[in-house]
Amino acid sequence: MRDFIEKMRKAGLVVDVQEEVSADMEAPKMAAGTDKLVFFHRIGGSRAVMNLTASRTSLSLALGIDETKIVKTLADAQFNGKVIEDGTLPMKKPDLAKIPIMHHYPKDAGKYLTSAIVFSRWDGVENASIHRMQVLDDHRVAARLVEGRHTHVMLKKALAKGEKLPIAVTIGTHPAVTFASCTRVPTGMELPFAAELMGGEMKVKRCSNGVLIPDAEIVLEGFITGDLTEEGPFVDITGTYDPVRMQHIIEFTGMYTKPDFIYHGILPGGDEHKVLMGCPYEPKIYKAVAGVTQVKNVVLTKGGCGYLHAVIQIKKSTQGDGKNAIIAAFAAHTSLKHVVVVDEDIDPMNPHEVEYAIATRVSGDRDIMVITGVRGSSLDPCQLEDGTNVKVGVDATMVLGREADFSRATW
Structure with a gap:
């Protein structure tokens, strides 16, 4: 992600905010006023970015594809990138309070992780997808798992065997990996697709629960449980509030951060949210219409x-x-x-x-x-x-x- 930030900076697409900014609605409100990458250098004792890919121009830079050729190029994807296992990560006791997790809008239920990619593994199949997560305490969140999607299906299989679903959450990944996790791909092909977008190969680490994850600023290791709690309200893609639902609780057992980590937050209903929700579907529509x-x-x-x-x-x-x-x-x-x-x-x-x-x-x-x-x-x-x-x-x-x-x- 850091390499991409510098690429955006060279393109004149970064707004640096040097003054102290609050993660409680102030930072999200500032990011809502631009589609440039906003770099908060002082937020809750850490650093954070928003609007990483809030325009087609930034998405083009992230994927290394001409802006006018993105859809056709992605429609021809082969999902054949090489995933190279490269060791493990040193984990510490999880403490979500050390991360500048944001409260985005007044009526939100609380602080939410919005860019977190959930990497899961069951029966030898790897999956990656973004799920919003409402912070419950220093090591637990409530995750919105859409019924019928792959993470939810894998969880049901695990629970049917009396087990929790092993997962690892990354925050602050390269945007090509984030894009791959938002794309409907053949089963288990998110990591190979990410590797393809990254130039053909990508190194990953193996967590203690067996889950593979790419390079990231922050990694949270744990399990999705069968326990349910209220989640929401929360602003979704239309800018309106999603209703309160009973959702599954994730328990984190380990946490890794780079020494000077950069948190990544996505503004709900903002331009980056729209790019990551919509652009991955454009190649699918393109192929159907073709x-x-x-x-x-x-x-x-x-x-x-x-x-x-x-x-x-x-x-x-x-x-x-x-x-x-x-x-x-x-x-x-x-x-x-x-x-x-x-x-x-x-x-x-x-x-x-x-x-x-x-x-x-x-x-x-x-x-x-x-x-x-x-x-x-x-x-x-x-x-x-x-x-x-x-x-x-x-x-x-x-x-x-x-x-x-x-x-x-x-x-």
């Missing part, structure tokens, strides 16, 4: 919370391609709510261009698809009590054979 038409680009928009709205750029060859692209996108990312399909001459990253396409190329009776009674995102405040929602697709492409009627004046 199966029905020639796709050029896919963007999950910031205004759509980086998760609920997609703009898909295609090159039409038949009149129905736009609608087929919409159907493929909804199938690939079931949390999508609204999809707009545009032509090659429309920049999908420019909301003014996209609105122009809707204004001049859409006939409501022919080009808008409304699908009711389908599963959407549980994060959407509009969802009904049965979990269903309404999806809308907009085909904002030109009518084939009438392109001249839609051509724009240029010099």
Whole structure:
């Protein structure tokens, strides 16, 4: 992570805050005002960064991929990086009070770990994913585990055998590793994918409970238990409060920190949260749409919370391609709510261009698809009590054979 911070600094994308800053809402509020990396040099006796990858420019620097080619390059990923085991880490007694864990918003239930990657291992299978964690005391947290996701599935298998799930949590990893942990990959392929993104290989350490972890500023070793407690409220991707749920408790048994560690916090509902929620889905949508038409680009928009709205750029060859692209996108990312399909001459990253396409190329009776009674995102405040929602697709492409009627004046 430190190498990446210096790369961002050379690119002029770091804001240094030298004065003392509080982890109790002050630092998060400052980070909300910019998409540059904010480096807090004095926070709770330590150092911290926020907005590590809060823009596509910073994500491009992190992955070493041209900003305009990120989606296509990631769609071609092979998940074949080499993971090299390289020793162990010296662990001490855990004490979360030594870390500047942040309280982000007034109605949050308390302090939350937001960038922590949970590495877990069961039956020889490794998994990595980010889970928010509400601090309970100096060695326990309540983790939001989405039902049916891999961590939750592994936990259920462990509990069925009367065991706890061994895990290790890293904070302050290289953002390519964080991105890999947010991506839906083949089972157990998060570490190889991270290694692929890191240039082909990556060294890892083995914790005493058998879990493998990459280089990190902070490592917490422990187990997910069968014990439950209330978790929340907490602000999620839409900027609204997620409800209180009964969630599993993680007990930490060991802790490692670099001598002058740098804590990494992600602002809930902020730009980095949106990048890490949405960008990993863009290659998946790209591949799905490529199966029905020639796709050029896919963007999950910031205004759509980086998760609920997609703009898909295609090159039409038949009149129905736009609608087929919409159907493929909804199938690939079931949390999508609204999809707009545009032509090659429309920049999908420019909301003014996209609105122009809707204004001049859409006939409501022919080009808008409304699908009711389908599963959407549980994060959407509009969802009904049965979990269903309404999806809308907009085909904002030109009518084939009438392109001249839609051509724009240029010099």
